[in-house]
Amino acid sequence: MFSRAYKTAVTVPPLAWVAVFLLFPYALMFCYSFWSVTPAQTILHSWSLDNYKELFQKPVYWQTLLRSMWIAARVMLFSLLLGYPLAYFLSFYAGKRKDLLYQMVIIPLWVSYLVRAYAWKTILGSDGVLNTLLQYVHLTSHPLDFLLYSPFAVVLTLTHIYTPFTILPIYASLEHIPRNLVEASHDLGATLAQTFWKVIFPLSIPGVVAGATFAFVLSLGDFLAPLLLGGPSGIMISNIVVSLFGAAYNWPLGAAISLGMLVIVVSLLFMSERLEKKWSF
Amino acid sequence: MILADSQQRPTAPRAIWLLLHASAVFAFLYLPIAVLILYSFNGQGVGGFPPHHLTLDWYRILFADAAIWDAVLYSLKLALAAIVIALGFGIPAALALDRANFPGKTVFRRLVLLPLILPGIITGLSLSMLFKLADVRLGLLTLVLGHGTALISVATTEVFAGLQKLDRAQEEASLDLGANYWQTFWRITVPNLKLPIIGAALLIFTLSMDEIAVSFFLIGRDNTLPLEIWGRLRRGITPEINAVSTIIFLFSLLTIVFWYRLRSQSAPDVGMELLDPPHENVNLSTNPNPAD
Structure with missing residues (x-):
């Protein structure tokens, strides 16, 4: 029904745009990661693996990468622990208020990310809302200073930001479950716990995998929350990249780190897609 | 059905635990926003419990703050241009994914x-x-260019989902009756995709207004709103930032309300692909045998 000319007209412009502004820049970043920079801050276009060697030899890089992954893993875990029961409640117990409650999950997503990270900063600071509240009710006599500028603050804030992202796919997969399966399980004498673990949970795994991937991948590359709330011990890998592109001015090394992140993220996406397919019905 | 069913069974403790958990999660999600708004009225600055000397001074300072409003204007221009680029290339991309076969699809x-x-x-x-x-x-x-490129994905996802539900008969009729592809696109395809396109535009607008990571590397002398706020945060915190954040929050709320009103008026079952649950499956599950 659609002519060749029509297909060409809708295919070529987006294809060309994506090639110039996405594919080519990624390729350029790949090239940069093999180049080097002189002390006079000019880029040398000679090819070597030195940047990658430096990544593995200097502990600061891989340690920060590991710490970022550990932070992202905790964010993922907490988001699932908070998100799954909520999605389950919405799907099976919320009744008429289902749609309203669902919208309430989405609304925080529309609130600026920066604004929410900032809000946590004002809550956790040493003169912040939480510390002054604790002193006001005489639970503590002086400010708890481990709250802000710590990995704890980063994990808390990122969990707050990405929990709705994990709820959405889990809820969608729970809604997909045909209710007659659940009824059949009840009718055949399974207890609520058995029905949950043997019918509902396995069928919701694709949503869990998608939500977990969102939370992990999005928090792994974050650089605002660590800068705003992390302090020196909460620095993440993206912060290093940012500083290499700014003050430290070593674009090639920054490109190598970014490429490492890209490989991690793309392989995680690939794995999660495989898992989702395996568990979908 | 399942609710009525589960109420007959001895499920009360489980439902109560889930309800408590849900309330706690909602409190966790909304508490920071509430604190943020509350302290935008606090005369004593940010933090300090209990808040006192409630005042509108921070809003007065904010409205007289030319740098913030320049940044707002700059961000608005940027978001509108990003919408044009993202839709301009995202809609054809969705059409291509729906209707054409090409190498590397x-x-x-x-x-x-x-x-x-x-x-x-x-x-x-x-x-x-x-x-x-x-x-x-x-x-x-x-x-x-950066925002437009990064957000093409939003336009493509939303419009592609709309195309999947679209009945091609109307387009076919239009072509059979002698309209060319251009006329058919503007008079049939676009009007039928009105809702996904508006939904995509709203999402692109919101995401662009909030974007930091991409802007961070592409910014010139002038600041976007998030980067202006970011720059001030690094110098120290004042309730003026709470005030501007509160206004952004209200603006986002208005956008959502606008979207849902629009949707309920024209087609309540059309969702925002990136955010909404699959509605048709809910119907499917309540009526397992749609044939009768």
Whole structure:
């Protein structure tokens, strides 16, 4: 029904745009990661693996990468622990208020990310809302200073930001479950716990995998929350990249780190897609 | 059905635990927003419990703050231009994915979606390398290209979902009756995709207004609103930031309300692909045998 000319007209412009502004820049970043920079801050276009060697030899890089992954893993875990029961409640117990409650999950997503990270900063600071509240009710006599500028603050804030992202796919997969399966399980004498673990949970795994991937991948590359709330011990890998592109001015090394992140993220996406397919019905 | 069913069974303790958990999670999600708004009225600055000397002074300072409003204007321009680019290339991309076969289609689909899930700094960085190579000065142009490119994915996803539900008979009729493809596109395809397109535009607008990671690498002398706020946060915190955040929050709320009113008026079952649950499955599950 659609002519060749029509297909060409809708295919070529987006294809060309994506090639110039996405594919080519990624390729350029790949090239940069093999180049080097002189002390006079000019880029040398000679090819070597030195940047990658430096990544593995200097502990600061891989340690920060590991710490970022550990932070992202905790964010993922907490988001699932908070998100799954909520999605389950919405799907099976919320009744008429289902749609309203669902919208309430989405609304925080529309609130600026920066604004929410900032809000946590004002809550956790040493003169912040939480510390002054604790002193006001005489639970503590002086400010708890481990709250802000710590990995704890980063994990808390990122969990707050990405929990709705994990709820959405889990809820969608729970809604997909045909209710007659659940009824059949009840009718055949399974207890609520058995029905949950043997019918509902396995069928919701694709949503869990998608939500977990969102939370992990999005928090792994974050650089605002660590800068705003992390302090020196909460620095993440993206912060290093940012500083290499700014003050430290070593674009090639920054490109190598970014490429490492890209490989991690793309392989995680690939794995999660495989898992989702395996568990979908 | 399942609710009525589960109420007959001895499920009360489980439902209560789930309800408590849900309330706690909602409190966790909304508490920071509530604190933020409350302290925008606090005369004593940010923090300090209990808040007292409630005042509108921070809003007065905010309204007289020219730098903030310049940044707002700049961000608005940027977001509108990003919508034009993202829709201008995202709609054809969705049509191509729906209707054409071309080599590399799968790669293209994945590539378009990548900026949505990839850390923003990777997209920002790689684009800044491109602009350095092409010797383009960083400024509004580079920001628009960056935001537009990163958000094509939103337009493509929403419009593609709309196309999947679209009945092609109308387009076919239009073509049979002698309209050309251009006329058919504007008079049949676009009006039928009105809701996904508006939904995509709203999402692109919101995401662009909030974007930091990509902007961070592509910004020239002028600040976008988030980067202006960011710059001030690094110098110290004042309730003026709470005030501007509160206004942004109210603005976002208005956008959502606008979207849901629009949707309920025209087609309540059309969702925002990136955010909404699959409605048709809910119906399917309540009536397991749709044939009767």
